[in-house]
Amino acid sequence: MAMACAAPLSDTIAAVIALPRPVPAVLGVGAFLKNTLCLADGSQALVTADFGDLATVPAVLAFEAAAEALLARNRARVTQVAHDLHPNFHSTRYAVALAERLGVEATAVQHHHAHVAAVMAEHGCETPVLGLSLDGFGLGPDRDSWGGELLRVDADGCRRVGHLALLPQPGGDRAAREPWRMGAAALHALGRSAEISTRYAALPGAGVVAQMLARSVNCPPTSSCGRLFDAACGLLGIKPIATFEGEAPMALERLVRRPRAEPSGWQLADGVLDFKPLLARLVDLPAEDGADIFHGTLVAGMAAWVAEAAAATGIRRVVLSGGCFFNRVLTQGLVAALHERDIEALRPIQLSPGDGAISLGQAWVAAMAKG
Template identity: 45%
Template sequence: MSPQPAAPCHRTVPTVLALGAWLKNRACLCQGSQVQWSAAHGDLSDPAACAALRQSALELIERAHLAGAPVAALAHDLHPDFYSSQLALELADELGLPAVAVQHHRAHIGAVLAAHGLDEPVLGLALDGFGLGDDASAWGGELLWLHGPHWQRLGHLQPLALPGGDRAARQPWRMAASALHACGHGEQIAARWGAAVGAPQAALLQQMLARQLNCPPSSSAGRWFDAAAAALGLCLQQDDEAQAAVALEQAAQRALDGGMALPDLPTPLPDAQGRLDLRPLWLALHQAAPTTAAATDALAAAFHLRLADGLADWVLQARRQRPVRGVALAGGCFYNAILRQRLSERLQEAGLQVWLQTEHGCGDAGLALGQAWVAAQEHAAATAAQVQRLETTKENEPCV
């Protein structure tokens, strides 16, 4: 681990150690104008990765102490079951320090702001697979506003049920069935998916969705990509992370590279509650029923472009209510080059600056920097408020 020049987490805040996410874990020490990263530990489902994270955290704490700027706070994900969260609380208790829980998507946008040294209000679009929301539900398609320690969730993607909970993320056909149910055609699930996954399993899932049994909602963009890939028959079950989304992007890229004519799919529109509704776009994709590989690729490309256009319109609508100079894009879905480029072009054409995090990618590997940035912003705000209270108290003291 070696110090790396980076934008300061905040001008006046002390050292913060952030312990990162569950996936692609990496810890980060934000110390004045320097950022020190731990090695990449991988996913914390592996006990060896957990042990490595603990060792890295202890080493970073010692380094901060030896440098004369000891750790003043530990930052971690909002999810209480993550080992990184539990370790942060354990170390904070041992050291007598505050532990700051940071919502996952707020941290994603915070990482972009920290990486670019931004100290201004921004809109943030965070698209990924999962992050616990401050309402205890599964988030993953979030439109945020941030300015220093202040933030607000302005909107989110239309939620989909996750039939079977976490299992739905491993079986994209479940997400396609969920989307079909969300579009008001749940009675078609057994007939549509029975041949592919087995009639009993498809019928059971249809009943689960109808009765909302073990079907928690999620606003995740990643799950909508899964639903689209399954609807086109590109991936019904995935063995690797983002396998369905990658298959969908590859199909789309083939169509774009070949200059194919693309079908006319509807652009998603936000509703009165600020939710971007992807159901009409997905239903048009599902009902297209392509019969050739080329037609499948063309639909995949049209899905990408219309989704990007809908996201751009959503951000620009929010900008009319919250004037800002630019927008930060973050989350693993932005590894998708088609989505990233189309959306960036649309936003830039409308006069918005677009910022992304690049050093550790747009996904969870760079999340710790955002956790540290948020904790630093909150510490600075709390310190300023305390100073203001003391000054007010002194001003109101009677003269003797």
């Protein structure tokens, strides 16, 4: 463990990103999952390798050792420490304490804003973009659960222009490891709560979850696209209980043969994209057919959503970011659908679409805010 934490800084740098203009030194400390650090200084940003999730002592020690090494690099004078909006992440607590020690500003950056900004930094983009940020969870400004966001982002900040329709998340974070719970949430949202106990009778707690949903107890609402994927998996019987977050959606993607859209599979009103009609269609489908229809309809609905926002804002560039874009069927289908609408899709170049890019996004947001 000690040897890993004491590794030379050069061994921990995974990417060097050229920035479009020189910036004062800013340290981005990343999020909780797949944590990385980023030092933006001058015309480049150094992004570390992934330390893993900051839930283990080795990951935390490696994170802190790398942060101190970055601070010491060329005696860079860090002017800001940028962190996630979530107050309970170890990275956030570390950033606040570090900023106080250095006598500099600690800058909170919303999770999905950072996702979009990371891609902007890689493309050297400072003009306004739309940002479609799809993942499992990020804390919103009102401490609500985000994860299916359509944003307008520029050098002055970020504005939410739309989101996926909310679904209850029975058991909170537990639903990310037990997709059947999101299947139950979908049935509840469709007015079919009576089917939960029978459909999931073989799973412990089905009756309790049905009662939780009926009483809105420990069922925080979420706009998460990751949980929408889980709801589809729960309805189709794919990995009702997963060993890690994202396992069920990955299995769902592998079943896709020929994506096709359900024409009436979504509703769009006031920037809110609602896939409940799609979920209703999945209830009685075989898993293979459901995988095709789910992915095809997701692409068609999201392309229409982005096109509406592009028409309203006049912005014809959209950043695709967040862990859901590891899904190649979704990504390739959406890029093609947007191209047909004359909308340019910007994707990550060196970094991944997942949380490993958050630190770069945080640093770039903080740098842009200071002009």
